[in-house]
Structures are given as C-alpha cells and as structure tokens.
Amino acid sequence: MKLSQFTDLLESNADKPFLLVLPTGATVPVSFHITEVAHVTKKFLDCGGKLHVVETCQLQVWVWSDTDHRLHAGKMARVIGKARTMGVLPVGADLDVEFEYEHTATSTYTVETFAVESGAVVFRLAPKHTDCLAKDVCLPVLPMLASADGDACCAPGCC
Numbered sequence: 001m002k003l004s005q006f007t008d009l010l011e012s013n014a015d016k017p018f019l020l021v022l023p024t025g026a027t028v029p030v031s032f033h034i035t036e037v038a039h040v041t042k043k044f045l046d047c048g049g050k051l052h053v054v055e056t057c058q059l060q061v062w063v064w065s066d067t068d069h070r071l072h073a074g075k076m077a078r079v080i081g082k083a084r085t086m087g088v089l090p091v092g093a094d095l096d097v098e099f100e101y102e103h104t105a106t107s108t109y110t111v112e113t114f115a116v117e118s119g120a121v122v123f124r125l126a127p128k129h130t131d132c133l134a135k136d137v138c139l140p141v142l143p144m145l146a147s148a149d150g151d152a153c154c155a156p157g158c159c
Helices: 003-012 073-085 135-141
Strands: 018-021 033-045 051-062 096-102 106-117 120-127
Touching (some): 003 073, 003 106, 033 073
Antiparallel strands (some): 096 106, 106 120
C-alpha cells in the first residue's frame, strides 16, 4: 500500500478507529501506539552483484498498559502530516507503508488488504519474506554446490 493511498483512506475516515490485523488473524490490541514514523532507506547488493535501493515509510507499533488509548484514523493522518512537515518523509515520495510490530519477535509487515469494516479502518497485514533477487544468475547453477569443507555455497559469480 502506498503512503498516498494510506493517508487518503485515513483522512476520509477520520472519525473511525484504526485497527491492525496480523497474518494469524489476531488483532493488535486496540490500545496500540504508533511510536515511530520512519523513512527507511535500504541500500544493498544482491547475491548476483546488483545494487538495489528500497525506501519505505515504516510505522512502529507498540502496545503498553495504557488500555484507554485509542488511535483514530484522523489522528494517524495528522501524525503522517507532521512527519512530512518535519522532513522525516520526503516531499512527493509515494513510499510503500510497512508496520513494525513486536509480538514474540520484532517483525515487519506489509499491508495485504484494507477496508472500512464495522465502523473501523482495518488493515490486514502480511509478513515480509526473503527472496533471491538474482535468480537469473543463481538458479541456473543450483542446486547449491558443496565446498571442500562441506559448507553450502552458490556457484562462482553468485553469493
């Protein structure tokens, strides 16, 4: 989900609660806080030697004992607006939105689907997955080749 789509949905439903549903179907407790709005830039080299740059808007979700806290869509939209005003989010960039949440481990989620349901703005989250971004280089030489010491390694030019 792009940031423009996210903020448009929040602004057009400003008076509604803002809910997050994890991939398991469990709902993040409604007393959650958004403790960080971040512009995350990840610059990396894939195993085939190609450079990538990925930028996202990451929202950190935190649950505390303040069970009276409720985050409404309008307030979340204002928080995003403030992050733009303060230069946290780049002007004009339509970043993908991700949520960072700690349950048993800290995980990053993308927005799989979203809807206004039962008077609330509901975001269903999906886990992020790892992947080989150089399949055209690596996959023709797989299965993995074993080195002399038994450690697995891709073929030359890969990994």
